[in-house]
Amino acid sequence: MEFKKAVFLDRDGTINFDENGYINNPDDFQLFSFSGEAIATLNKMGYLIFIVTNQSGVARNLYKVEDIELVHRKMIKNLEEKGAIINDIFFSPYHKKGEVEPYNVDHEDRKPGLGMFKKALKKYNFNIRKSFMIGDRYADITFGKKAGLTTILVLTGNGEIAFYKKRKDWEYKPDFVVKNLMSAVKLIQWIENK
Numbered sequence: 566m567e568f569k570k571a572v573f574l575d576r577d578g579t580i581n582f583d584e585n586g587y588i589n590n591p592d593d594f595q596l597f598s599f600s601g602e603a604i605a606t607l608n609k610m611g612y613l614i615f616i617v618t619n620q621s622g623v624a625r626n627l628y629k630v631e632d633i634e635l636v637h638r639k640m641i642k643n644l645e646e647k648g649a650i651i652n653d654i655f656f657s658p659y660h661k662k663g664e665v666e667p668y669n670v671d672h673e674d675r676k677p678g679l680g681m682f683k684k685a686l687k688k689y690n691f692n693i694r695k696s697f698m699i700g701d702r703y704a705d706i707t708f709g710k711k712a713g714l715t716t717i718l719v720l721t722g723n724g725e726i727a728f729y730k731k732r733k734d735w736e737y738k739p740d741f742v743v744k745n746l747m748s749a750v751k752l753i754q755w756i757e758n759k
Contacts, residue, residue: 568692571685572607572753573714575676575700576618579746581640583701589628597721599747601647606750608650610757612696613689616654617681619704621703621715624663628684633658634649646684653688655681677707703735705726710737715756717741717749 577583580600588594601620604614616637622628637654644651645663657680659672686693701722709716718724718739728742743749 568695569613569689570611570695571613571615571689571691572696573615573617573682573685573698573700573709573712574746575702575705576616576640578701579699579705579719585626587622588636589622589632591635591726593599594636594639596640596643597746599745601644601649603746603750604644604649604651605647606691607753608648612753613652613691614650615681615685616651616656617676617685617698617708618654618656620656620658620678621660621663621675623658624660624665626663626665630658653685655684657681673756676704676710678707679712682708682712697745697749697753699746700724701727703731703737703743706735706739707737715740717743717752719743719745719749721745 574580580596582595607614620633623630633656641651656676658668659675660668661671663669693713696714697717698705698714699717699719701719701724706716706718716739718728741752743752
């Protein structure tokens, strides 16, 4: 039996615009123009697609879990219109400096903790060595490295500032740095074909 392979995707700044932070209204959610095609290409390549997103706005009392679910409903609909499928969504509503119980704790589900990775692995049993993490923040790279995934930093969202201004302080370095999610997908195609 051939093990499945997976791509973990950060949400805000990786597949959608993240100019204002704390997206809690579907009207404020807007995919990057290339996200649908990029994810559909990964689908065709046989990858499971998981969204892994920190949503500390719940703990901070900025929005509720139900608001996240409404945003995700719009995201799934918009992606399906482009022929792209998300296999599962994992989100972390936790932050130790939050004020809303029970989310105001330091929790393994918050990236770079591996709670969301462990849930995905237990549920889907994929091949870690053939899998990737794509994100725009250092927490995404740390998450991917600790999980044993190949890591790709995109320069959209927070990525450009993170890479050009903060990388000298990073303990974990991304395996690759690319312009955006579509560039990351082309890189994965190249890695598979080399």
